[in-house]
Amino acid sequence: MPFIDPATKPYPFCPGCSHSLVLDAIAKALEAVAADPRRTVLVSDIGCVGLADKHFAVHTFHGLHGRSFTYASGIKLARPDLLVLVLVGDGGCGIGGHHLINAARRNIGIKVLCCNNHNFGMTGGQHSVTTHCGAKTPTTPLGAVERPFDLAALVTAAGGTFVARAKAVEKGFEALIAQAFRHDGFAFVDLWEICTAHYMPANAYKKSALEARLAAGGLETGVLRCTAFPEYAQSLRIQPTAEAAVAAPQDLSIQWSHRLEAPTYGLVIAGSAGMKILSAAGRVARAAIRSGLWVSAQDDFPVTVQSGHALATLQFGREPLDAVGSQPPDAVLILSAEGLREVQEVLPQLAPTAWILAVEGLALPPSPAPVTRLALAGIDRLSWAMAAVAQWLQRRPIFPLEALRAELALLSDERVRAAQLRALECGAGTPVAEGATAT
Numbered sequence: 556m557p558f559i560d561p562a563t564k565p566y567p568f569c570p571g572c573s574h575s576l577v578l579d580a581i582a583k584a585l586e587a588v589a590a591d592p593r594r595t596v597l598v599s600d601i602g603c604v605g606l607a608d609k610h611f612a613v614h615t616f617h618g619l620h621g622r623s624f625t626y627a628s629g630i631k632l633a634r635p636d637l638l639v640l641v642l643v644g645d646g647g648c649g650i651g652g653h654h655l656i657n658a659a660r661r662n663i664g665i666k667v668l669c670c671n672n673h674n675f676g677m678t679g680g681q682h683s684v685t686t687h688c689g690a691k692t693p694t695t696p697l698g699a700v701e702r703p704f705d706l707a708a709l710v711t712a713a714g715g716t717f718v719a720r721a722k723a724v725e726k727g728f729e730a731l732i733a734q735a736f737r738h739d740g741f742a743f744v745d746l747w748e749i750c751t752a753h754y755m756p757a758n759a760y761k762k763s764a765l766e767a768r769l770a771a772g773g774l775e776t777g778v779l780r781c782t783a784f785p786e787y788a789q790s791l792r793i794q795p796t797a798e799a800a801v802a803a804p805q806d807l808s809i810q811w812s813h814r815l816e817a818p819t820y821g822l823v824i825a826g827s828a829g830m831k832i833l834s835a836a837g838r839v840a841r842a843a844i845r846s847g848l849w850v851s852a853q854d855d856f857p858v859t860v861q862s863g864h865a866l867a868t869l870q871f872g873r874e875p876l877d878a879v880g881s882q883p884p885d886a887v888l889i890l891s892a893e894g895l896r897e898v899q900e901v902l903p904q905l906a907p908t909a910w911i912l913a914v915e916g917l918a919l920p921p922s923p924a925p926v927t928r929l930a931l932a933g934i935d936r937l938s939w940a941m942a943a944v945a946q947w948l949q950r951r952p953i954f955p956l957e958a959l960r961a962e963l964a965l966l967s968d969e970r971v972r973a974a975q976l977r978a979l980e981c982g983a984g985t986p987v988a989e990g991a992t993a994t
């Protein structure tokens with residue numbers, strides 16, 4: 556099976572460009588490993604070598620500069636059975652360096668073939684991360700002062716399990732590429748090339764100069780590293796042990812009927828860190844969803860732990876929602892002074908039909924909405940949020956209390972479950988009379 560479609564030849568590269576040799580070598584290597592073209596994917600990066608796609612009779616993908624490693628990684632993770640190649644230049648290795656070293660570190664079984672001609676050929680020969688010290692390019696007209704990356708050493712240091720280097724200026728390196736294809740894990744082949752349009756004329760960089768650079772740097776060719784380590788995509792598929800088994804997704808099927816008549820309803824629960832504000836909001840959201848409502852949610856808290864405010868904003872809708880908290884809410888539950896600080900500017904904007912439920916002792920700003928003081932006597936502060944929610948839901952039953960009770964029954968910690976259910980029943984059993992407008 557010819558992996559290069561003869562009808563697409565000749566290649567579009569400049570006369571003498573090493574890319575032609577590389578494409579021929581890849582095709583021969585694919586034949587040598589008896590690759591199945593229907594199970595082979597070539598991901599090409601930006602650059603002259605990115606023009607290779609149309610010549611190969613395999614699946615191809617062309618994306619953003621330096622991101623070829625990420626596309627290839629995604630393909631390999633989704634389909635570990637595929638042979639996934641990356642054809643990238645030294646420019647792409649610089650731009651996508653982070654992706655390269657992490658693909659190597661993880662040992663994702665992609666095969667990276669780097670056409671390393673020490674400059675950005677496609678855009679006019681600008682310097683790259685492998686441009687040699689002293690080399691002249693349009694962006695280093697007086698000679699580069701930066702030191703070049705040794706890409707093979709970089710990938711080795713990152714944990715690459717197969718690393719090789721070849722002089723891609725003469726035929727015969729396809730066997731090295733085939734070895735990379737056969738390797739079970741991440742493979743990187745640093746293919747030293749010549750850009751005959753730019754780097755060669757600007758720096759008298761012929762084959763002899765390339766060999767001199769290799770020798771001066773003590774850079775060997777051939778297989779530099781080949782070691783065994785579990786391939787990442789396969790490792791992810793190893794059967795988890797019973798202890799490590801991922802919990803089954805929570806059931807969000809609709810079990811109850813909601814009673815929301817308006818298109819939407821907004822609820823804010825404002826308190827302090829450690830009051831289980833956000834976990835209570837999560838259970839409210841799931842209960843609403845299981846009652847047929849759509850819910851959007853937003854949590855707000857400082858980066859600190861166990862200090863500062865905790866604010867949950869929920870929006871319930873009869874139809875799918877695309878925003879959260881865009882309107883003044885219909886109900887605000889205020890459980891602490893820190894929570895009040897976060898909502899005090901909202902309270903004057905509430906509609907007269909809205910409702911504020913606040914703990915005793917908080918001095919609220921004027922608001923058109925009526926205020927009810929929460930009855931929380933005998934309830935642990937950790938359960939105030941659930942008791943407040945129950946008092947709200949008792950008077951604004953947009954979904955049944957039973958749905959929330961069922962959510963709490965799913966709590967795995969027996970002590971927490973008992974406390975939350977008790978708070979729910981206390982809150983729901985508390986006669987609630989909506990109070991006077993705050994002044």
Ligand code: SF4
Pocket residue numbers: 567568569571572573574603672676677749750751752753
């Ligand atoms: S510009 Fe350089 S890298 Fe690009 S095709 Fe021409 S010789 Fe090759």
